[in-house]
Structures are given as C-alpha cells and as structure tokens.
Amino acid sequence: MNHRLVLEMMTAERAVRRWIDARSGDSGIGAAGAGVLFHLAGHDNALVGDVSAALCASPSGISGLVSRLEKGGFLAKTPDAADARAVRLSLTPLGREAVGVARTVVTELNAELSDGFTGAELAVVARWLGHITQRLS
Template sequence: MRLPRLIFLLFNADRAVRRWIDARSGDTGIGASGAGVLFYLAGHENALIGDVTAALGASPSGMSGLVNRLERGGCVRRSPDPDDARAVRLALTPRGHTAVTRAHALVGDLNAQLTEGFTAEELAVVGRWLERVTRLSAR
C-alpha cells in the first residue's frame, strides 16, 4: 500500500486555506496571519508582543511587520509595558474587535466547508494527526 503524499498535501492545504481567507478579508487587508493575531488578542488583551509571537509560532521579524500592518489598519495599538520599558504590549482597538467578529464568522464558514461530508470520528483522527504535526516543532 502506498501512503498518501502527506507533506505535499499538508503544504497545499495550508496555502489553499490562507488563500481562501485572504481572498475574503475584503478591504481589511488582515488576511490569515493577521486574523491569528486578532484571535489571540481577543483572548489575551494587552498581551506582550513576545507572547503573541510565541503563541503563533512566528518569527520576531515577521511579527513586527504584521503588527505594523495591523496598527496602520487601526486594528491594534501598541503600548509600553509598565514594568519593563523594553517590552511592548498589544491591544485590540474597537476596529480590531469588529474585525475579530468578522473573522470568526469567516472561519466558521470555512470550518463548515472543511468538515462537510466527514463523520465526527474521521474529524477526530484528522484533528489528532494535525496536533501531532504541530508538536513536531517542539522536539
């Protein structure tokens, strides 16, 4: 039995999901990566930028550019950490909160499309496999 080309399929799936989200981000310019930042901040208001970077598995330079774009778009604001002047905290603006609501709806639609036709048991296996792939970077 020949195994599926999992790595090839995984990379193609990642690109397809990002393109799908990016194409529907409308005039926000947020895209898939920006939505990740907004989702994190929605649950961790005034988070340190380093914590956001770590949670999303991003590089510091990539996060810096992304935060710059989100700040220019009016979705996040930076502030110095009161306990450490070298540290920067991020918070959602009112526009950012609106963008989170819109992004949740978008992701909900995508999840519905991705799960259509699969049983709960099949999706549990897919979820377990993706979680295992995610943990590979920690080894």
C-alpha cells in the same frame, strides 16, 4: 503506499490562507492578521513576544504584521510598564469588530472543510494535526 503528507499538508495550508485572504476584503487583515486578532481577543494586552510564540511566528514576521495592523487601526501598541523595551498589544474597537467578522469567515471555512466527514474522521484529523505540532515544536 507512498503518502505525500508533507506536500498535501503544505498545499492545503496555502489553500486555506488564500480562502481566508479572499474573504478579508479590503481590510488588509488576511489569515495571518486574523491569527493575531484572535489571540488578542483572548489575551488582551499581550506582549508581542507572547503573540509571536502563540502563532509560531518569527520576530521579524510578527513585527511587520503588527505594524500593519496598528496602521490599519486594529490594534494599539503600548510600552510594558515593567520593561520599557517590551511592547504590549491591545485590540481597538475596530479590531474587536474585525474579530467578529473573522469568526464568521472561520465558521464558514470550518463548515466547508468538514463537509462530507464524520465527527470521528475529523477527530482523527485533529489528533494528527495536534500530534504534528507537538512532535515538531
């Protein structure tokens, strides 16, 4: 059997991003921005490099995204006390509000994605995706 797993996975990832982006309204956050906000919700005052590593993002990609989120009022940048070259990120009140909205969107998405699958089937999918991440990182 010739599985086209890579193509199917990439196509699915784009569909997920489009679905999230379509529900972000005019906030400008989108799927990638939601990832940053989710990370900061659990790791406030994080270094930009740590956020980049957590999201498997490139430094240039995260830089532009962080600038857009700062401009939108969702996060604040401050110099690191120990290393003035390093920058720390914190959620603003607007950013915390956006995390709540994004959680609602992701809850909807998870329900949509898991519809029609058993818990056992979803456990296999989760294990497979985790395997990919671990194997290729």
